Structures are given as structure tokens and as C-alpha cells.
Amino acid sequence: MSVLLIKDLSIHHKSETLVQSVSFEIEEGEWYALIGQSGSGKSLTAFAIGQLLSKQFxxxxSISLNSQSLFDFSKKERRKIRGRDISYIFQDYTSSFTPFYTIGKHFDEYIKTHLSLSKPKRIAMAISAMEAVNLEGERVYKSYxxxxxxxxxxxxxIxxxxxxxxxxxxxxxPTTALDSVTSKHILELIQKMREETKCAVLFITHDLRLVRKYxxxxxxxxxxxxxxSNxxxxxMDAPKHPYTVQLLSAIPTISDQALALENVEVVH
Ligand SMILES: Nc1ncnc2c1ncn2[C@@H]1O[C@H](COP(=O)(O)OP(=O)(O)OP(=O)(O)O)[C@@H](O)[C@H]1O
Ligand SMILES: [Mg+2]
Known part of the structure; x- marks a missing residue:
């Protein structure tokens, strides 16, 4: 069954059409990559799904989640859907946290909105989620x-x-700000969550090696x-559109990478 179904989505800003007739569908447990040039409308499409775009747009x-149109929900219902049904890891991760509250308070408010749990259980849940991404849970909980x-x-x-x-x-x-080891760990976590919960993943990236892997x-x-779309x-094996061919030709092959490493000068 499709979790997300987007049909003929166009997004306009003033007289400009920024996204035009975009349609795609993501099945349960599927990892769907949206790739393409900077400014091509990937983030706007992602924002439109959670209706996070301002009134200027x-x-x-249509956009449906589990066969229900997202445009039919009230503002309050949409807030519930975000987090419980749809969640985001933003390109600009700083927007996830305001500097006025501790990180722990953000987690606590999020859990309170969706679950009725006692305060000690909420704290334990937040700390264990932080530890799963290799953060020092207790310290981060109290940090700004x-x-x-x-x-x-x-x-x-994340x-x-x-x-x-x-x-x-x-x-x-999601991994632009991370070193390669942490980035791999995060992607493996998303992969594990997908396997365990069958969640659908819409993954936007410029890193075609990640696309190839996941x-x-x-x-x-x-x-x-x-x-x-395919x-x-x-x-990867038989791109048809000239732009896809051009995009894929930019992925370094293993031999290119080996060559690049050979050419690295080591400064002592
Ligand atoms: N708030 C905004 N107001 C007006 N135009 C916007 C706004 N946000 C984005 N745009 C325009 O919409 C187009 C698509 O932007 P979008 O952020 O979706 O690109 P993108 O594909 O995510 O690019 P990148 O890979 O660089 O993140 C761009 O031309 C951008 O300038
Ligand atoms: Mg973007």
C-alpha cells in the first residue's frame, strides 16, 4: 500500500511556478530518493507534504497519506500528524531547536503532544533516543x-x-553536517528503523553514493x-534523460577514488 501519494503537485510563489506537476508514490518500507540540481524544488516538495510552506505559496x-488527503485535515490535526505520522530531518537542522529551551524540553514537549507518559518515562525515552545516535543523553538533555x-x-x-x-x-x-563515520551510523539507524517499522523514507540528497547504497x-x-523516475x-544502469546521464557521470567510480587518494600529498 502506498504511504505517500503525490499527484500533479505544483507550487507557485507570486507569479512564479517553482514546482510543476510533480507526481510520485512511496510504498511502505520503501527508501525513495529525490535528487537533482540545487534549486530544482526538492525541499519545496518536501515542505509541501507537511504543509510547512508559508501563505505566500x-x-x-493532491497529497495523500495512507489514502487520506492531507488538505482535508484541520491545522490542529496536521500538527498531530507531523511527528506521529510524518517527521522531518531538515536540511537546516538548527531550525529544529529554539535557543530558549533546553534540548530536553524540546523532546519532552514533542512526546507530551503525542503520548501520555509520566515525566520519568518521557525523560527516559528522550535520553535513550539521544543515546541511540551516540549523544551523551543526560548532558544533552540539559543543554541548550x-x-x-x-x-x-x-x-x-535526527x-x-x-x-x-x-x-x-x-x-x-540529513547528513551534510556530519563526519563520515557519524553519517554512516545515522544512515544505518534510518535503515534499521525502516526494516523494523516498515516506515517509508523520502530521502533528498546530492550524495549519489548514498543513493546507490540505500x-x-x-x-x-x-x-x-x-x-x-524509476x-x-x-x-543507475540505464538512465534515459540527458540530465540524469549528466548527473550520474559525476559519481566517482572506485578507481577514480583510488586515483584521488594516490594523488593526495601527505604533509608531515
Ligand atoms: N521562501 C521562498 N521564497 C521564494 N522562493 C523560494 C523560497 N524557497 C525556495 N524558493 C525557490 O524555489 C526554488 C526551489 O527551491 P528548493 O529549496 O526547493 O531547492 P532544492 O532543490 O531543495 O535545492 P538544494 O539542493 O540547493 O537544497 C528555488 O528557485 C528557490 O529560489
Ligand atoms: Mg533543498
């Missing part, structure tokens, strides 16, 4: 965002997004339009 088309590094904050944002095991996880460049299905965007195998 207008839409046409400005007391943490960018990578730590991103991990906290823990928050995965906390309630959503049906759809939207990850927009994605089941790929859509390629250019200038607000999806130019090609299984990973079809796109």
Missing part, C-alpha cells in the same frame, strides 16, 4: 542548542525525528519538474 494537485556543535545538534534533530517511529520520514540532506526508487528533478537499478 499556493498549490495545486548554542552549547552543542553542529554535528551534535544534527544528531539530536533522534527527535525518529522518536515516534513515523510512517513517513522525510530526510532533506535507495529503492529514484526521482530526478530539474527546474521544478521530475524529468525521470527503480534504482534502471536509473
Amino acid at each position: 499556493s498549490f495545486s494537485g 542548542s548554542f552549547q552543542m556543535s553542529g554535528g551534535q545538534l544534527q544528531r539530536a534533530a 533522534a527527535l525525528a525518529m522518536l515516534l517511529k513515523p510512517k513517513l520520514l522525510i530526510a532533506d540532506e 535507495a529503492d526508487y529514484i526521482s530526478v528533478m530539474k527546474e521544478g519538474v521530475i524529468v525521470e 527503480t534504482k537499478k534502471e536509473i
